[in-house]
Amino acid sequence: MFDTSSASKGVKFALLEGQLLAGEIDHAAFVGQAADLGFPTTAVGDAAEKFRAIAANQAVRRANLRSSYDYIVIGSGASGSVVARRLAENRDAQVLLLEAGGDDLKPGILITETWFFNLGGEFDWNFGAERSPSVNSRSIVQAMGKALGGGTSINGMVWARGHKNDFDFWARQAGDDAWDYRHILDIYRGIEDWHGAPDPERRGSGGDVFVQPAPNPGSIAPAFLKAAESLGIPTFADQNGVMQEGSGGAAITNVRIRDGRRLNVPASYLYPVMDQPNLTVLTGAHVNRLTLEGTTIIGVEFEWQGKIRAIRSSSDVVLSAGAIQTPKLLMLSGIGDRTELDRFGISTVSHLPGVGQNLQDHPIIGGGLWEAPGPITIRNNAAEANLFTRSRPELDTPDLHIWHIEAPYLSEVTGRHAVENVWSISPALVRPESRGFLRLKSVDPHQAPEIHANMLSDPRDLAALRRGMAIARDLGNSEAMKPFVKREILPGPLAGEALDNLIRDGAMSMYHPTGTAKMGRDDLSVVNAELRVYGVKNLRIADGSIMPSITTGNTQAPCVIIGERMADILTA
Template sequence: MTDAVSPEERDFAMRARDNQSWLTAKLRPYYDFVVCGAGASGSIVARRLAENPEAQVLLLEAGGSDEVESVLNPALWPTNLGSERDWGFQAEPTPHLNGRQLPLSMGKGLGGGSSINVMVWARGHRSDWDFFAQESGDPAWGYENVLDIYRRIENWQGVPDPQFRGTSGPVWVQPAPDPSPIAHAMLDAAGEIGIPTFAHPNGRMMEGEGGAAISDMLVRDGRRHSLYRAYLGPWLDRPNLTVLTGALVRRIVFDGRRAIGVEFLRGGQVTTVGASAEVVLSLGAIQTPKVLMHSGIGDRAELGRFGIPVLQHLAGVGRNFQDHVSFGCTWEYAEPIAPRNSGSEATLYWKSRSDLDAPDLLFCQVEFPVPSDRTAARGVPAHGWTMFAGLAQPASRGRLRLQSTDPSAPVAIEAGFLSDPADMTTARACVELCRSLGNAPAFRPFVRGEVMPGELKGEALDLYIRDAAVTYWHQSCTAKMGRDEMSVVDGTLKVYGVDGLRVADGSIMPRVTTGNTQAPCAIIGERAAKMIRQAYGL
């Protein structure tokens, strides 16, 4: 790890800062493309469009700079939760979680979620991408093409694997360096109960039944390497790319049925900026459908509750909400073991039933206790580790609902966690597999014993699951891509029924991908940018 900055890097940083100061001080009345949201997908769309020097690109971001230690230091990621870099969304109370109201953190600031997340790079399973292709009717969304994109964008730092990994792209990906002995114990435990282990989690492992591996991370020289930094960092000195922070998008401006600009709030002032070619929404699975609804695009009945004129009836806007739900199982260390890297270095995907041909369970080992608000009362060890394990393919669905005509007012998030009985069946299998792993012989040198849940059965186990459930922060699917009546965008990510408007973020997923959603959002950004460039000959 080095904090040394070369003269060239220092000169570039000054040049980029001066360029952006000049560009944001003299905003144009219109740009060719206005990209809303500087997260994992939006950062990529803006960069790829700005690669053509003739295209004027404006990137709007509601949050602020990522130049803070809590963002850049991988070990400090938990300190961003609940901070000004977190939207601080809250799900509505639900009886399926014993009346609990879960916080749903999402990144607010340059980099979006890629600036506050756990930095895990998880590409999704082959079956996810083939499902995307099936739903969209476009084979370019399928696994083989997506694998080629991953190879092109990665700068892989692990054991060479040219069939699956690339080494010349902008995204610096490395295995967690010098992992904790507890991470190696997890891989050994997996082997002891018949789960295969792999050299890395983003190749052969995610083409079949699953397995266990040391996690891939977006960390470079000991610092977070967010997708904003990977893609836009080197491009901030360009005269055709303007990055405006503190700009909260309120609604899309239309001329007839064509998007011609964006209305945003900055410094207490509402401003409209034009887009001569397209507007791209990359605001995430909560803000994107919210902006669509305030712009008159959504379910007619939902908009009618607040007298919002209907521009385009799309019943699926804000529906199909999905997230990965986790149930933490905790063990106490025999002797304290300090967390390393991000504190999460080993991952595992496996099946709740033997008849499945793809994993439906997701496990991330966390090297410190992670209780829920309820399970904390059961007693948390001062030193311990958590199997942060949950549902990779949940059956439950939620929805978002407007609460006001005011675009600044929050939406109601009916997350629907565990509302489908099938998820409770899978959750029980998930917890039992957690316990089999954590109590395997491989862990005995390191742990004093299991703290929770212990030997619970029947209603007691169900109570624990509902009390323990927390989000993985993988909110998605609320403006889904597809061809049915609940679809919001087509296979090119154009919003149905209007012109000049696309969506490129996790909301377009027809179903949540198997694993962390950062890497799939990079694919969404790359695919969107390619299709836009082709459409305009860029």
């Protein structure tokens, strides 16, 4: 599927690193081929030594698994990779990181422009929600990454920090000011290596996380910003920073792309420390359940290389498997609603009714489509411009996130309208009122849970998206976009029930499931402010499932923050 002949130098270099790790090429071949790409000799030599050291170290670690580690981290996504890295910085701590998926240095992951081909592919868990009348009896696809890096290996590479009000709300729910915007902003500044308009009050430089505005965007992206300005939506040099403290705005997208290749979270956090003897990273390791003595988590049971293994943790187990897998593992281990666990004969260790509840996601509507006079060049992540705005003026936080996409971005229903040379404007709802839930289907750890997304089930969400579709039309048909428009295909002049049906037919997930093991102090809370699971010892959760409410925008960056907070708590 992926022709790497025209891939960027950055992608080709990363593929060589992956081949060196896998033992498919030797040191001399790596050096020679990397030099042919035009990289400086010193950089090539340093990379060769680093990745040879990683390969040798991890081979030894895997061949000599310990019976016990100080910390076990389950899941290598946006939070888990961060936790493992920070814990491993203490060379006296033995850290085991378990990832069910495979390696990440693959063409489908590294090539940025075709990231959406991974959805439903080999790097995806291929989850699907139950059919729901609120989306015209469709099953909404719920993509989740199954590779080193988790969702950060298959997502759109967007770095969206979240709004100031998101974190202040989290702090109130947790009863802990360490989660408020002021403290979170300090973490962002500390971890970022920002390559955009200088903003030392809000953006950091020299950190682990390289971020930049989409480089060399196509001419249609700045036209989209001019279209936004014509509607009274202000434009900014940075989609984060001050823009996420006010009522909205439009900007070129912040992306995790460098030299034309995806930067997933392991690229920044894991690979720098994978040559250390105190960090063991197992891919293809499927965790079946947590192991307990009474109400104390003592380790994990997992499948790896065809065998079921049990390894103990002398300190904490950190569950970072994501908002679908994390509650499933909790329930399989006896942590959840007693009535639900009784259905499967699972003994209740901690009765927590909130496990699997409070499911939130960002619906995005594949229903804004324009035909261009000629081909549209796809660059970066194909979504180089975006805006935040409010569906109602009285809201204190933007609830609409509207994307310009340099390709047809449509559901399996609205996809029938696609023709050659088309582009999309897709409104998403980033502060949904609808809530879903998860339930076990069986005690088989390989069985996906039953996902009730309940997308658009709250009428307030449909009303907000009607406004979003109207804004999308105004943008697409604006004077600024005329050079790129041959005709409007969708939504056209639809109104009333016809427009509602288009929204329901076009509704898709932005693949941001969150909230299913939320942080807080009420009866549905699963973890406290220190991310410790109520009712058991030595178990923490660090992933999007702990969000009391979903953040305003893509969830990759806030999940990195959750990982950093978890590490701060554990190493304090």
